[in-house]
Amino acid sequence: MALPGTLANGIFQHHFPLGLSVAQGEQEQMESNSDRRRTKRTENMEETACIPSLCTYTQGKKALTSDLWGEPRPRLRGARPSLTLVCLSRALQLSVDTLQFLLFLYVQQLHKVSLRRSLLGDEWPSARTKSPSLSGKSAGGNKNWNDQEHLAFVQSHLLDMLELLLEPEQLSASSHSSCSSLVSFEAVCALSFLLEGTVSNSGSVRPLHELALRQPCHGHNGYSKVSRAFSLPKLESWLRSSLTANPLGMTVCLKAGKKLAWAQQVEGTTRRARIACSSRVVPEVSPMVIMSQVYRQTLAKSSDTLVGAHVRIHRCNESFIYLLSPLRSVTIEKCRNSTFVLGPVETSVHVQSCDNIKVIVVCHRLSLSSTTGCTFHILTPTQPLILSGNQAISFAPFHTHYPMLEDHMAQVGLATLPNYWDSPMLVCRDSGDASVFRLLPPSDFYTFVIPFEMEGDTTETPGGLPQEYQEVLSQREQKVQVWQRMVKEAELTRDQRKQFQTLVENKFYEWLVETGNRQQLDSLVPPAVSSKQAAG
Incomplete structure (x- = not known):
């Protein structure tokens, strides 16, 4: 149905x-x-x-x-099988x-x-x-x-x-x-x-x-x-x-909620991230955080503002968003060409009407509707639900960590097993064609590094990686070691080493530009002291 x-x-x-x-x-x-x-x-x-x-x-x-x-x-107490x-x-x-x-x-x-x-x-x-x-x-x-x-x-x-x-x-x-x-x-x-x-x-x-x-x-x-x-x-x-x-709903949050100032604009952008959280606190109701029209920015936060919150992300484009706190639920709607790294989500992550986004998350449940060309690196105890209107979806194992990740997983009751990242369920008839999704080939798999320092004990991806993906990473690591040994054994002169270093840096810069990763690195540059983000 x-x-x-x-x-x-x-x-x-x-x-x-x-x-x-x-x-x-x-x-x-x-x-x-x-x-x-x-x-x-x-x-x-x-x-x-x-x-x-x-x-x-x-x-x-x-x-x-x-x-x-x-x-x-x-x-059933006292019941016998x-x-x-x-x-x-x-x-x-x-x-x-x-x-x-x-x-x-x-x-x-x-x-x-x-x-x-x-x-x-x-x-x-x-x-x-x-x-x-x-x-x-x-x-x-x-x-x-x-x-x-x-x-x-x-x-x-x-x-x-x-x-x-x-x-x-x-x-x-x-x-x-x-x-x-x-x-x-x-x-x-x-x-x-x-x-x-x-x-x-x-x-x-x-x-x-x-x-x-x-x-x-x-x-x-x-x-x-x-x-x-x-x-x-x-x-x-x-x-x-x-x-x-409803005094606790989205309309009130947008109209009267607390405005949050996070990361500053990247030079040359014409928009500013607009973020609000519900101003009224009720013990039985989780807070709401709404992010709208984030454009070409990197936003990162781990704070009490996000803990247990319902997060609504809407119309974000060409951005990198890190929400590194335990969350209640997340909805991502009408976003394009962006990467979302989320803390553990207690209930559900729903992605709707998005194109070419990447979502990295540990969550209880993931559902997708009307998405195109999106990649999901997930750890989840339930089958991802593919609803109507999806095309070219890629599923891959969760592949990153930050120091508080395992503590946050414990807070929301999520563990590393079972993990059904590779067993999506096609719910609707128009999703019946298995070609609407694929499992990311190991050859296209790379780990993801969260570029922020935090306190905590997690030092590796919870639960590890599937064997075929780990083998590919090990092979790449061996190639790097062979390359380093080759350079060392070449016995280059100081001028040759300098020239070689310049050549490698130029090639790396070209790769950053071609892949669009330069924008992400540029947006990680800390703002001036006078323009640091508010505590939120």
Whole structure:
């Protein structure tokens, strides 16, 4: 099933003043929900074979059971192995919360394809689609970046979503709700997939079903302890009266977030990196960092600002970006000709609409949509997901390190095994051609050096390299040693050595220019004392 990939930044993000907010990309509430009620209905293999793309777009929600994604599954205390448990385990591996999945499919309508517009020759997504600027003003119709669009969608379709969650006996003959329809507690739990918030500005974020069970709210949402259900008209009214835009979402971050000054411009560039982080800190919600329109720069940072953050990288071009801290999630969108070196990512890295970029990362999950000519050096315990619209993708083993890398991996719960960097999953039909990706040939493989000094204990690539790649590196190293020995045994005079050194340097300079690496080296030159980056 090919699902639109445009919700990869998170399903929705809205806030209810009394506490309901549309869930931010990876909400931790899903973890507690799935433990309390694993699944209402267990689907068979045929019915769930196309579901793996779900977790890609929900960024960490445990809608699919843990085994499918390589996460630890809680053990059954006191249970003895049996055929029944084996069958149950296999069924759960292929199961998904039905009501949550229905909601997930429904919210895909946020991005509808206009067939009439397609017939007129317009492309979708439209080339005119733009994102808000860092001033917070909307510059176009990119709904991923616009929390007001999310709010409007929920307000317009709230009744439809509630009816979608009703039990059949609560529907009329015309398949619609009535004034006497009751919404089950399980259905409200499913809505927690999308909605969460706070009570009386307490700052503590809670899922919708916890807020709905508060005694003061029962008179407003029609909850009955006897039936353990909600009156649909009252619940709808309560939700509508409480729903507002998310104060922790991307729009607010762009408009009122703290602006971060990092590396300075490279001489001759005409743009300046614009970076913002969420100014409001809530314990249950990870901070958000947005990077937009970085052009021909090298940006590097390892700080508390990034720890556990959701990072959104947008429209960066011809740049080298190093984010050397443990991160919560990363989305890279509409970037070109750039290299991204990321610290360990606890949940997912989603790359969309990018051309000729290189991503180097240890992450729990990687998903790709509409990318061309990109290379991914990864260490991941789950299969990389290749969604629709990808071309000429290369996968290669993770091949770098920095001193704090293993400590950061431990913080986000990632290890060196298992590692499925070389086993991508083709999810969508238009990705069915295996030629859309390749494993990088060992002959094209080189290690990557992170050019910054840090404190820490990691001195080599975690987990090492596959044998065939390590052998190629060893062969190159032997050739260098042979070359050095040859030069030493040539017994050149001082003038000859000087002339030879000049020749080698000239050839190296030509190589830097031809490969574009000169820009990267030039951008590593420290700025003047008066223009050093802010602490951020």
